[in-house]
Amino acid sequence: MTAQRKAFRASILHSIADPKDVSLEDSYQYYEDGLLVIENGLVQDIGAAKEVFARQPKGLPVTVYKDKLITAGFIDTHIHYPQTGMIASYGEQLLDWLENYTFPEELRFKNPTYALQVAKLFLDELASNGTTTALVFGTVHKESVDVFFSEAEKRNLRMIAGKVLMDRNAPDYLTDTPQSGYSASKELIERWHGKDRLLYAVTPRFAPTSTPEQLAMVGKLLEEYPDVYLHTHLSENKKEIEWVLDLFPERASYLDVYDHYGLLHKRSVFAHGIHLSDCECQRLSDTNSSIAFCPTSNLFLGSGLFNLPRLESFGVKVGMGTDVGAGTSFSILQTMSEAYKVQQLQQLKLHPLKSLYLATLGGAKALDLDDKIGNLEVGKEADFVVIDLHATQLMRFRMNQARTLEEKLFVLMSLGDDRTVTQTFIMGEKQYDSHQAHLKAQLVS
Template sequence: MSIPNTVQAYRASLLHFTDDPLHNVQGMQWHEDGLLIIQDGRVLAAGDYAQLKHSLPEGSSIAHFPGKIIMPGFIDSHIHYPQTDMIASPAPGLLPWLEKYTFPTERQFQNPEHAAEVASFFVDELLRCGTTTAMVYCTVHPESVDAFFGESEKRNLRMVAGKVLMDRNCPEFLRDTPESGARDTEALIQKWHKRGRQLYAITPRFAPTSSEAQLQLAGELAQKYPDTFMQTHVAENKDECKWARELFPQARSYLDIYDRYGLMRERAMFAHCIWLDDTDRRRMAETQSAVSLCATSNLFLGSGLFDFPRAQEAGVPLSMATDVGGGTSFSMLQTMNETYKVARMGGTYLPAARMFYLATLGGARSMKLEGTIGNFATGAEADFILLDPQATPLLARRSARTDSVEELLFALALLGDDRTIAATYAAGKLVHERK
């Protein structure tokens, strides 16, 4: 292979996935001494240094990071940027937490300056934790969407976001109408969807805060703009499920509410999915609607434990998410820690390789973005991170005593945090470096 002169080359151990290791043991690609070659923000080649080094033009500069691991940036499939300032707020459950903290905090995002300041901090925090793509909830205010996408665009990040739709069962100061919500959403789609690396998600907060008329219009937009995303919450909490059934008595289940309005399809991301039944899971697999696993917030709010065996048996697409501010960390490594424990409490063992898959290629597949992000396939966007197994004294000590890649990845997942991210790159450019 002839490599042009205008390339960037990075040498370290190399990790990425070509398939789900649950189904294909060859799905994990590990190169102890690896090389990642990038041109114009995209992956040109990735593999063993010994095999690829001769393809580089003579005199090429190689950034060498001995002892580090290069891997694709993390993909967080469910997070609320307006909740950054209310993370770690005490409440006895989901619904009182929304009333006391979430809604008053979100009220401030009608102020574009406030929204921009929070968006800037939020994006900094994502990058510090190695997250290069996220599916982001804004607030009901269009200004909050402009602020977030403006911050993401400045740094040339691949992000998905949307204005929350909410026309009932919420404070008047956060309420839109079916018509205004649809009008604002369509205008934002036309302004931001596929502008550079920005992508739009139609975003009904959850069924209880949208009327039938609002869900109907959201479904019409989802049909009119089939390459947009759709994101919402479902079956997170028993009280919420009971409330949804009371509000929509004609629906077979909570999930069926969304199905009736055409909101189950490819690129639809449903957060939580704890209290689904087998019919729901089969429907998710049929429509290729994806689950966003939110272990940290499910534990924090006492919502319940996700059923891995039944979801896997049904073939439901799975991804991983922090769910800040119900989640208490922006770090996908700390989220792996909690996801592992939730799985164990339900009788499932999650290997580290599977967790790293879910946080990268699994997220990309769930979002129908495989080939764009999530691994080092030729032509993929060069969003990647540098992991440091010596980031803390304890992690360094444990890493030195590992005798397999699985053991090393497990130590990173259970002991790692934002300090483990030595650097973050977006489209081949350095966007965060740990001092």
């Protein structure tokens, strides 16, 4: 036994398959009294405590949690770190919201000092909500991405981010050019992609803010660096779709604009995808592209209702996204709650085990990272969260009446938020502790 080996004892639950592909019982593993063993940042063993102890050397250091649940760290497949300071901005739909709130705030990220301040707060918020990996928009400023990656690297996080590309239909103070965007993106890719746990996403904001020349440059970057990500928006709002078709009359659909420039591949993640045709759904599936389901922002901006079973009937990979700042919470648990309601409004069901899958292993598959993260299988990176099932008086009362695991999980996703996150671990090392955070907050106040 090496000095790095350590164990954590609690109830343990994690997804091992998509419930649509297997029976519910075969989609997860649950150990009421479980033991998770970590060595050198990776999962070394997992299972029922009695069985795992029998496989381990004597003297194994163990942290024991009472009334706690360990699960894989949450994965956010679409979020904007520069919009942290404008979350909960009142009263607009997508296009006006961008003009009135988003663009003025993003101007501030030309200042690296401000960008660093927000990056620290943003990553603190992710940790306090149990989110261990995210696909993140920066701003058009190269500095905003350098600062973000630098801070994420210090915390040993598996993060994916990129510089926004916009060369039209945006304020002059936020636009680049096809060549400057290409050069800056290339420089950032060379500096950050694959460094430690960091990965790069080429990030055109959405089709209306990029000329054909810039989209062609995006396609060129993906050819030159085939393992980087493509991260953008797709079919979020009906007026947005009309605008795209006006700007690109020669293209058959919104998705066809991206497809024409070679932007669809297994690491392409499109946020929203609410208003898609059957042909677009099929093309996403054929190219192994992914959709980020962002229920809180879809409701907040009045964009529409995402039909999860429809996308999955075409075999499209789907992950969960908070889409802060149009999204109203960093909490994936609250996002799961809103996802359930979005399906209910369409007379559809979202099982709590399916929600857990979307928030963890499904997100990892959408990001083409399920060989590294997404659950707690042996060999995976040890990013996990410790959840307090009795975090509030109401949750304790309700949990004591829950009869099944599924019922407890549904209570957690319905009533849970950052208060339920006791600790968050990155590669087996504690990144966030709620008790320490509360003490720090008291000292500051």
